[in-house]
Amino acid sequence: MAQLVFFSGTMDCGKSTLALQLDHNHAARGRSGVIFTQRDRAGADVLSSRLGLSVPAVEVSAETDFWDEVVRRRSRGRAVDYLVCDEAQFYAAEQVDQLARLVDEMDVDVFAFGITTDFRARLFPGSARLIELADRVEILQVPALCWCGARATHNARTIDGVMVLEGEQVVVGDVGVGRGAVPGGVVGYEVLCRRHHMRRMTATSARAVALSQEGLPLDVAACGLPPRG
Numbered sequence: 691m692a693q694l695v696f697f698s699g700t701m702d703c704g705k706s707t708l709a710l711q712l713d714h715n716h717a718a719r720g721r722s723g724v725i726f727t728q729r730d731r732a733g734a735d736v737l738s739s740r741l742g743l744s745v746p747a748v749e750v751s752a753e754t755d756f757w758d759e760v761v762r763r764r765s766r767g768r769a770v771d772y773l774v775c776d777e778a779q780f781y782a783a784e785q786v787d788q789l790a791r792l793v794d795e796m797d798v799d800v801f802a803f804g805i806t807t808d809f810r811a812r813l814f815p816g817s818a819r820l821i822e823l824a825d826r827v828e829i830l831q832v833p834a835l836c837w838c839g840a841r842a843t844h845n846a847r848t849i850d851g852v853m854v855l856e857g858e859q860v861v862v863g864d865v866g867v868g869r870g871a872v873p874g875g876v877v878g879y880e881v882l883c884r885r886h887h888m889r890r891m892t893a894t895s896a897r898a899v900a901l902s903q904e905g906l907p908l909d910v911a912a913c914g915l916p917p918r919g
């Protein structure tokens with residue numbers, strides 16, 4: 691029986707890499723799939739992983755109807771056994787409904803990949819609907835890490851290096867500083883554990899605190915402050 695599976699996590703935890711691996715393994719067994727993505731950092735019509743692999747993909751827009759996409763391909767005689775759907779956090783709730791319908795009524799496996807929450811720790815619409823509808827939500831096995839060494843569970847946005855909690859929900863960018871831009875400055879992202887997301891403590895700000903405490907009779911290492919680098 692086909693399934694709707696949501697592989698979820700923070701930025702930079704290996705989702706796109708896993709998407710490419712799943713596609714490879716299913717294709718190797720003669721199954722026929724279609725790869726979709728939206729707003730990949732590498733540009734339109736491509737699914738890219740930070741490990742260096744990228745493949746052509748169908749760009750999802752607000753007009754995309756997944757049901758129609760599959761019907762069109764099948765009516766041309768092409769098999770569609772599964773869909774790989776990357777950056778699914780950006781999909782509309784109705785598009786996730788279409789994916790669930792494809793699983794139930796056309797027996798198409800859907801493997802969706804996306805970040806759960808935005809920089810304010812609020813669910814994206816696509817992720818919220820996937821959590822509501824998926825047969826399974828899978829958390830990736832190799833965790834991305836916060837600067838303190840704990841598993842990263844949240845995504846922080848920085849503008850000119852400073853963590854922010856205001857702004858548009860969608861700003862394409864990468865972990866690290868300086869790979870996206872908004873009118874107010876240069877956007878970066880950093881993955882953090884919940885404790886440090888709630889304290890607005892990025893690696894940079896934690897290092898600044900550590901420096902300001904230098905010379906105090908405090909065991910800084912015991913406080914879990916980040917290494918200098």
Ligand SMILES: Nc1ncnc2c1ncn2[C@@H]1O[C@H](COP(=O)(O)OP(=O)(O)O)[C@@H](O)[C@H]1O
Nearest residue numbers: 700701702703704705706707708739740741834
């Ligand atoms: N140079 C590298 N060597 C080994 N692993 C790397 C390297 N660069 C990135 N990675 C791995 O790739 C992961 C990011 O993969 P990617 O699929 O692009 O993430 P996501 O789609 O979740 O944002 C990192 O968590 C890390 O494990």
Ligand SMILES: Cc1cn([C@H]2C[C@H](O)[C@@H](COP(=O)(O)O)O2)c(=O)[nH]c1=O
Nearest residue numbers: 701702805808809845859860861862863
């Ligand atoms: C937290 C957050 C992220 N984004 C964007 C930034 C990236 O372009 C993607 C996530 O891609 P990844 O392959 O998982 O790294 O989402 C955003 O638009 N808004 C946010 O709040």
